[in-house]
Amino acid sequence: MVDMTTLSVRHSGEASAKRIRKRRAAETRLKAYGIFALAFAGAALIALLGSVFTKAGGALTETYLTLPVTLEASEIDPDGTKDASIIRRADFSGLTKDMLKAQFPNAKGRTVRRELYDLTSSGAAFELADEVAADPSLIGQTIDYEFLASDVTDLYLKGAFGDLVSQAVKGNLTLTEQDGSYLVSSTSDDFSKALERVKEGLTVNADRLRGLAKLQDNGVVEFTRRAEVAESTEEREKNTALAEARAAARDKLLADADALDLRAVAAGGDEVLNEDNRSVLINVAGGWLKMTQITPSGGIAEAIVPMERPVSASNTWGLFTTDLPESSRKVSDNQIIWIEQLQAQGRVDVVFNTRFFTAGDSREPELAGIWGAVVGSFWTMVVTFLLAFPTGVMAAIYLEEFAPKNKLTDFVEVNINNLAAVPSIVFGLLGLSVFLGVFGVPRSAPLAGGIVLALMTLPTIIIASRAAIRAVPPSIRDAAVGLGASPIQAALHHVLPLAMPGILTGTIIGMAQALGETAPLIMIGMVAFIVDIPGSFTDSASVLPVQVFRWSDFPERAFEARTSAAICVLLLFLVVMNAIAVFMRKRFERRW
Structure with a gap:
């Protein structure tokens, strides 16, 4: 028989109060640890994003120098053909240099002249050629043309070299x-x-x-x-x-x-x-x-x-x-003086950098853009989705609904779970040796990248799809079979639609992971320098993560801001994809 006096003493008095204080202190410490962990993670995230966003701001604007240039007909189109191909073959680079020498006649000597020519981008002459070729009526006139400034000029005006x-x-x-x-x-x-x-x-x-x-x-x-x-x-x-x-x-x-x-x-x-x-x-x-x-x-x-x-x-x-x-x-005293002189004359304009979002890659930072990498990522993700989604869903349906429970299926399940933890570069080595080496898939093409990323994403899709299918109550299957449906009809017409929100959520998360992968794509050659915008999944292309990797390794300081801006674009895509996954889970989730 329990002694009530003993229990009363045990749960009252100084000893009991001491235990309560100790328990409450432990709870307080646990809450404090949790708050500290959240605050530390939040501070680290803010520091990371703040650093990236701050540096990315420099890539959102570009600088133009408005200078008078005389388009001599004798140098551009001496026969007056107004043929665009003939006009483009003219020496617009020399024309640009002559314009700069006329603007600053005191710049003499090879070194000083080289500094002078470096005020404008090397691509400015080609842009001038395109404009004149599109409008031959400009030939013979002196026009005020907006020359794209070089990265040195742009960085100086943004304070990268001090004030x-x-x-x-x-x-x-x-x-x-x-x-x-x-x-x-x-x-x-x-x-x-x-x-x-x-x-x-x-x-x-x-x-x-x-x-x-x-x-x-x-x-x-x-x-x-x-x-x-x-x-x-x-x-x-x-x-x-x-x-x-x-x-x-x-x-x-x-x-x-x-x-x-x-x-x-x-x-x-x-x-x-x-x-x-x-x-x-x-x-x-x-x-x-x-x-x-x-x-x-x-x-x-x-x-x-x-x-x-x-x-x-x-x-x-x-x-x-x-x-x-x-x-x-990197900017010389001469260049500082010339830039300040042009700025005092109102010939310097800073505008929003649409080129960054519409142009392909370039060795010149002021000409470089992410559109080629964005299109390459799109084609790669299309190939990845078309291969991984149907294959992963069908594998999940078979394993969950029809596969017998034996050692073979257990072996397959264990390997699927193990593949989800294999380092991504291993899939790159597989793609390099098998798909490129044996099957001859085009190197540096979204097709090769999509196949490799599909293999990497497949375990994630299978695991998520199996979990979603398993969450559908057995009563749905029993009701369908009881009304005369075959097991395949029950799985495809009843179980699969109800499991689809969870399947799509897992698929989107797997695709987001694939979008951020770099190592396997480097192994299959998608790190190559590609200027042209890919038109299909067999054209040579790069992707956003690889573009970030390449730019971060370039010595020009202007690529630092463009690297951060490309990271922001990649993060935006990842956030949007994860937001879609969360929305679909909340919108179509069924509770049984």
């Missing part, structure tokens, strides 16, 4: 021409402020050199360790020599950094401005000067864009400094 900082000026500028250069000075301390900015740059360079010295010091430690554990005299001497070389490089870097710090803290000074210093630029009388030497009271400058009128003194002028030295940015 051109305007220094407030108070005094009058005095210029004295001397041997092709100008001695410049101001009646106020304007240049001393610019000199301070230059010295700040010296400090930044000193910190950079110390960072490099630290890397060299790591090499000293590592090669010294290797020398100490070396098993032969030759190996020991080799590592000792490498350690000494790293130590010498480290000491030189540290000495250079200390020298830069001394120059930065010294009062006044006379700095020679080269590519390792922040640049100092002067805008006066419609022209631009670049300083090659600066002192607190002035310095020496050379003309990059000649002044519109001779000037010996001016109270209307601008003084500018760059954030980065010329050696640390």
Whole structure:
């Protein structure tokens, strides 16, 4: 018999209260762990998406330079045929270069001219040729044409290479021409402020050199360790020599950094401005000067864009400094001046980048688009769906409704479940060796990619379809058979329609997974550089994930924004597909 007094003591008093407090504390900790996990996952997601979306913004706009160009009939269509094929064969690239030289006649020398030509995209000349070929009446006229800017110009205008900082000026500028250069000075301390900015740059360079010295010091430690554990005299001497070389490089870097710090803290000074210093630029009388030497009271400058009128003194002028030295940015001082000059003339336009969504791939970032990859993904998904969906559904119906329960079907079920966990690159190797090597499926074609992705998606569809079929109550089958339907009719006419929402949900999720795959498609050659838009599933093509992979490996900085934008488009497709799956499950779900 239970002693009620003992139970009363056990569930009351200090011991019971202590157990309750302990249980409640455990519940509170569990809730706190859950909230922390959700907050951490949310923060990580926000950080990831924020980083991608922020970088993607740079790909949504493109820059055009509106410049006058004379379309000489003698150079474009000397016989007056107005034939589009003849017009396109004209030297529009040379025409574009002549236009830039006429715009900035002071740009002389091979290196400077190369920098000048790099203001516009290499594809701008072809676009001009297409426009003239479409409208031959333009031949013989001087028109204002919108030339697509190069990636360097576009990135500078978007602040990717730092800002051109305007220094407030108070005094009058005095210029004295001397041997092709100008001695410049101001009646106020304007240049001393610019000199301070230059010295700040010296400090930044000193910190950079110390960072490099630290890397060299790591090499000293590592090669010294290797020398100490070396098993032969030759190996020991080799590592000792490498350690000494790293130590010498480290000491030189540290000495250079200390020298830069001394120059930065010294009062006044006379700095020679080269590519390792922040640049100092002067805008006066419609022209631009670049300083090659600066002192607190002035310095020496050379003309990059000649002044519109001779000037010996001016109270209307601008003084500018760059954030980065010329050696640390792809845009040169000359290009900065030319771009600023064009912007002051109202010849720079920034518009929405429709090209990104309508063009194919290109080696030039300003010409590259995702439409070819989108179309390639579409054809690949069509092939994947046509192969995987009917095959997976029929396999699921057979295994769930008709297959006998024996060792063979158990073996098949186990392998289907195992295939769902096989790394995707294994399917790529299968496609490479079998479909391309044996059956001769076109390489880099959506047909090959669709077959490989169908094999990868098939286990997911079969498992989801079997689960959906299994969820249909047996009473549906019994009622159909009781009314005279055959087992096949019961399965196809009654069970399959009721299971279809779950089947489609699993299929869409499997297709979304296939859409984001990269490794198997790389194995079958869909990583190739494809410019043309594929017209069928047998044409060479790329897909969005592979496009992202390729662009992320390109050295041009402008591809960074396009990579992020392509990721956003891919994420949008995945979100839409998963949203459709959720909608279908909610809309057609039946509860039994």
